Amino acid sequence: MKIAVTAGSPELEAEVDRRFGRCRHFIIIDPETMQFEALESTGPSAASGAGISTAQMIIGKGVGAVLTGNCGPNAYQALSAAGIKVITGVSGKIAAAVKDYQAGEFKAADQPNVDAHSGMNTKTD
Amino acid sequence: MIISIASGKGGTGKTLVATSLALSLKDRERVQLLDCDVEEPNSHIFLKPVFNDSQAACIPVPEVDDEKCTLCGKCAEVCAYNAIAVLPQQVLVYANLCHGCGACSYLCPQKAIAEVERQVGVVERGQSNGIDFVHGKLNVGEAMAPPIIRKVKQHTNKGGIVIIDVPPGTSCPVVEAVKGSDFCLLVTEPTPFGLNDLVLAVEMVKGLKIACGVVLNRAGSGDDIVLDYCRAEGIPVLLTIPLDTDIARMYSRGTALVEGLPRWRKSFNSLFDKITEIVNERNRCPER
Numbered sequence: 293m294k295i296a297v298t299a300g301s302p303e304l305e306a307e308v309d310r311r312f313g314r315c316r317h318f319i320i321i322d323p324e325t326m327q328f329e330a331l332e333s334t335g336p337s338a339a340s341g342a343g344i345s346t347a348q349m350i351i352g353k354g355v356g357a358v359l360t361g362n363c364g365p366n367a368y369q370a371l372s373a374a375g376i377k378v379i380t381g382v383s384g385k386i387a388a389a390v391k392d393y394q395a396g397e398f399k400a401a402d403q404p405n406v407d408a409h410s411g412m413n414t415k416t417d
Numbered sequence: 418m419i420i421s422i423a424s425g426k427g428g429t430g431k432t433l434v435a436t437s438l439a440l441s442l443k444d445r446e447r448v449q450l451l452d453c454d455v456e457e458p459n460s461h462i463f464l465k466p467v468f469n470d471s472q473a474a475c476i477p478v479p480e481v482d483d484e485k486c487t488l489c490g491k492c493a494e495v496c497a498y499n500a501i502a503v504l505p506q507q508v509l510v511y512a513n514l515c516h517g518c519g520a521c522s523y524l525c526p527q528k529a530i531a532e533v534e535r536q537v538g539v540v541e542r543g544q545s546n547g548i549d550f551v552h553g554k555l556n557v558g559e560a561m562a563p564p565i566i567r568k569v570k571q572h573t574n575k576g577g578i579v580i581i582d583v584p585p586g587t588s589c590p591v592v593e594a595v596k597g598s599d600f601c602l603l604v605t606e607p608t609p610f611g612l613n614d615l616v617l618a619v620e621m622v623k624g625l626k627i628a629c630g631v632v633l634n635r636a637g638s639g640d641d642i643v644l645d646y647c648r649a650e651g652i653p654v655l656l657t658i659p660l661d662t663d664i665a666r667m668y669s670r671g672t673a674l675v676e677g678l679p680r681w682r683k684s685f686n687s688l689f690d691k692i693t694e695i696v697n698e699r700n701r702c703p704e705r
Binding site: 338339340341342344345347348351366369370373374 | 493497498499500502503504505506507509511514
């Protein structure tokens with residue numbers, strides 16, 4: 293089943309982004325074939341509820357899990373309600389993270405790992 | 418005549434000016450004070466009103482009838498605040514993001530959304546020595562002040578003098594409190610921070626096309642930075658209050674300036690006369 297990964301830029305060679313709601317790029321990928329598409333999110337320009345609108349976009353892609361650095365309470369609630377596994381604390385190259393996921397290295401989070409608006413104050417390289 | 422008292426920087430003396438102005442004018446005209454700093458109202462500390470009315474302040478939030486909902490997604494599409502999310506099997510409402518605009522309920526094709534009142538604070542009314550007093554108190558943990566500010570302003574007297582104690586800053590709550598007033602008095606202090614925020618406040622008031630003037634509080638050192646700016650922008654400095662330990666001591670005890678030092682009544686009456694002159698002049702020549 294496809295998964296979504298937060299991305300610093302729209303490439304498989306990019307790094308996993310620390311943010312979810314305010315992240316600009318996502319990689320939607322099939323871990324078995326490594327076939328992927330890059331998705332651009334409107335989260336960064338949302339006045340409010342970026343986690344919610346981003347979650348809805350990701351849910352609409354029919355993924356089974358999300359790999360991200362952080363995930364706030366509103367996004368977590370929406371993703372969980374839709375039955376999507378949220379895996380936080382992911383970092384490094386996207387391709388490597390996807391391989392680790394496929395190998396069963398990750399455990400799904402049972403709660404958000406940051407407060408609301410955390411991504412707005414996150415510096416990224 | 419509606420006079421709002423704003424500042425930009427917090428702690429410059431808005432409430433000091435608002436309460437003193439109200440107390441100085443109450444014997445010559447009917448005066449009402451609206452404390453719109455609903456996150457931290459403090460005018461009541463100085464005016465000590467006897468409250469006789471308290472009403473819950475609510476905003477409408479959506480409640481979805483799952484029997485009627487077809488998960489079409491229209492509500493999520495129209496919500497400007499992402500307060501409602503339509504998922505494959507359910508609709509999630511994020512009540513604390515909802516601004517109560519009513520669009521989702523209005524546009525739902527199945528009429529599946531009802532509006533439920535959610536209390537966000539309270540509006541209290543009372544009397545203080547002949548001054549009509551109204552203030553709003555936003556519940557702790559709530560993020561949106563403008564709905565309560567609107568409810569407070571619904572009680573604006575028609576006729577007489579209305580003084581609005583405005584929250585600090587220049588964003589949504591301030592705009593909501595200031596808009597519709599005939600004059601905006603900007604209270605500042607002669608410091609770089611004070612001046613920086615005064616400049617932002619002037620920009621905001623000009624954007625609202627409301628006449629303004631400055632009260633320079635805690636004056637005595639560094640005044641020139643403010644005076645030079647006001648002169649360059651053509652903004653009148655209508656009152657100067659010195660940095661004075663007696664005034665500060667009095668204030669910290671909850672005593673209004675004109676009650677502790679009655680000689681200041683004359684200055685606040687003059688302040689009002691100057692404001693009236695400016696407003697009348699503006700009404701005569703509206704293109705300025």
